[in-house]
Amino acid sequence: MMDQRYSIQEFIQATEQQDKGQGLFELETPRFLEVNLEGKVWAKTGSMISYRGQVKFTREGILEHGIGKMFKKALTGEGTTLMKASGSGKLYLADQGKKISILNLQGESLFVNGNDLLAFEETIDWDIKLMKRIAGIISGGLFNVKLKGIGMVAITSHYEPLTLLVEPGNPVYTDPNATVAWSGNLSPEFVTDISLKTFFGRGSGESIQMKFEGHGFVVVQPFEEVYYSQQS
Structure with a gap:
């Protein structure tokens, strides 16, 4: 009797795309974002894997979002650019196999590390925020994007993200290279601790930490991003 295990049909059934009816953004798998496109969305350049329709x-x-944002992007030297997907169809996005999380903003604001922003609705207002104190200390510098409004946002992380609650009088310290996102009401400080240089992180800014104080949350990942300077 022929063994039916591992047949092509079995593989197709196990991996076939499914309509889950979850709206504009839905997780086809933990690492594939399906966009049920009817209009426009912004996505990280190079994240398109497949589409139909x-x-x-x-x-x-260059001037799509105004001279101010263009100027700040030049200052940060960041390499992440956006592409606009418009039309009608199904769009599949992914970023180096990273895990995807969907957040439905209802007027809240959120900061996301520029490298970890996958896609967002056109209804979301955004702006690039400079991390002046840390630029040049970590190779390539760091930048983040502030998102605010009503709509869906998709962020990525290496492996499962961990959200740490920040409470008054109980600050949270993170490795900048492992910090994915934080609530829009928080303004992190950058602090150094030479005694931690051998233990905290592995990058050139290994003694530098982000300090979050107040009331909110910060999202970290069990992985340290490596940033390369465009001048290198």
Whole structure:
């Protein structure tokens, strides 16, 4: 009798795309974002894996978001650019196999490490925020994007993210290279501790920590991102 295990049909049934009816953004798998596109969304350039339907991709224009954002992007030297997907169809996005989390903003604001922002609705307002105190200390510098409004946002993390609650009088310290996102009401400080240089992180800024105080949350990942300077 022929063994039916591991047949092509079994593989197809186990991995076939499924419509879950979850709206604009849905997790097809923990590492595939399905966008049920009817209009426009912003996505990280290079994150498109597949699509069907009438979808057009446009690279972010130099002046599309105003001279201020263009100037700040030049200052940060960041390499992450956005593409606009418009039309009608199904779009599948992914970023180096990282785990994807969907957040539905209801007027809240959120800071996301620029490297960990996968996609967001056009209804979301965003702006690049400079980390002046740390630029040049960590190779390539760090930047983050502030997102605010009503709509869906997809962020990524290496492996499962961990959310730490920040409470008054009980600050949270994180490795900048492992910090994914934090609530929009928090303004982290950068502190150094030479005594931790051998133990805290492995990058050039290993003695530098982000200090979060107040009331909110911060999301970290069990992985240290490596940032490369565009000048290198």
